[in-house]
Amino acid sequence: MQGLEFSVVFENMNILLQGMFWTVVLCSSASLLSIVVAVVLAMTGISKLKPVRSATLFFLWVFRGTPLLLQLFLFYFGLPQVGLYLSPIITGIIGLTLHFGVYNADVLRAGILGVETGQHEASRSLGLSYFQTMRKVIIPQALRNVSPAVGNNLIALLKESSLVSIITVPELTLSAQRAISETFRPFEFYFAAGALYYVVNWGLEFILQRVEARTALTR
C-alpha cells in the first residue's frame, strides 16, 4: 500500500482553486440561464395551442429521461456539425442550462398551476393582458412557491457540473486530473476536489436557506 501524501495537494492548491473558480462561474451562469429557460418552457407547456404544448411536453420528456452526459455529448459533438464552433465552457453552460432548465420547467409549471385562479381573474379585470398577468403577478408568485425545489435543483447542478470535465471544460474535476497527471496521486487530489465541492455545496445550501427564508410566503 503506497503511503498517502496530502502535502502535494497543498503544494498544487492553486490549480484546484483555479478549477473551482471556473466551476463557480459555470454553475452561476447555468443556474440563472436555466431559470430563464424554465420560464419559457413552463409557459409553452401550458399554452392553449395543442401543437406548442405537445412539442414542449415531448421535449421535456426526452431531456428529463436522458442522462446529462449524453446531452453534453450531443452538444459537444453536434454543435460543430451544424456550424457552431463554441468553446467547451460555453458548450458546457449550454448543456447544463438546458438540462436543468427542463427540470426547473416542470417544477415551475406545477408552481404556476398552483397559483390560485383568483389572481388571474383579478389581474385581467384590472386590465392587464395575459402576458402582463403572467409577468407581473403569476410567475413571481410561482417562483416563490417553488423556490425550495429550484434550490434543490441548483445544488444538483453544482454536483453534476463535474460531468463537463468529460467534455474538456477546465473546471474543478479536470483541474484535479491535471494535477494528478503531474504528481500521480489520484486519491489525494480527487479526495481534495471532493472536499472543495463539499465546501462550495455547503455555502450554496447556506445561501439558499437565507433566500428561502426571505421569499417564503407567510400565511
Next chain:
Amino acid sequence: MDYELILRVTPFFAKAAWTTVVVSFLSFALGLSIAFPAAFCRLSQNRFLQIPSRVYVSVFRGTPCLIQLFVIYFGGPQIGIQLEPFMAGVLGLGINIGSYMTESIRGAILAVSRGQTEASRSLGLSKFQAMRKVVLPQAAGLMISPLGVNTIALIKGSSLVSAISVLELAYTAHRFTNSTYRPFEMFILASTFYLVIITLTSKAIRNLNGRFAYEK
C-alpha cells in the same frame, strides 16, 4: 439522417443497454442494502450509530458522484483497493445512491404518525416489535415513491461509469460518435434505449405504488 447506420449499430447499443440495466440493478440492490441499516442508525438514539450515518449521508449527497467513482477506481489502488471498472462502478453508484435512499427511507418512517408507535408501545409491544409489525409496513407504502425517484436518478447516473470505461450505453454512444462523426444519430439511438428503460421502470414503480401505498 443515416438510417442505415442506425440499424447497423443497434445491436451494439442493445448489448450496452443490457449492461446499463445490470449495473443499475446491482447498484440499486447495494444502495438499498446500505440504506436500510443507515436509516435505522440515523433514527437511533445512540450517538455512535447516529453520527456516522449522518456523516455518510452528508458526504455522499454533498459531493459529485463522478468524484466518488474516481476516488474508488483511480484512487483505490493507493489504499489497497484494486477493482475492475464494472465492480468499481457498481460500488461507487451503490454507495452514492444509498445515501439518497437513506433519506427516502428515513422520511417515510418519520411520516408514520407517532400515535402508531405510542399505541403499539402501550399495548405492550417492544420497540422492535412496534417497528417491525406496525411502523415499517406503513412506512413501506410511503417510501416507494421517493425510492422510485432515486432509482430513476440511478439509471441516469449509471451513465457516469462510462468515464471509468464500463461498456454501457453512454460509453457506446461516445465511442460510435467518435468513429462515425454522426452525433445526432447516436444520441437518438442511445436516448431511445434510456427512455425505454426509464419509462418501463417508472411504470413499474407507479404500479407498485398503486398496490401498496394508500392515502391517509
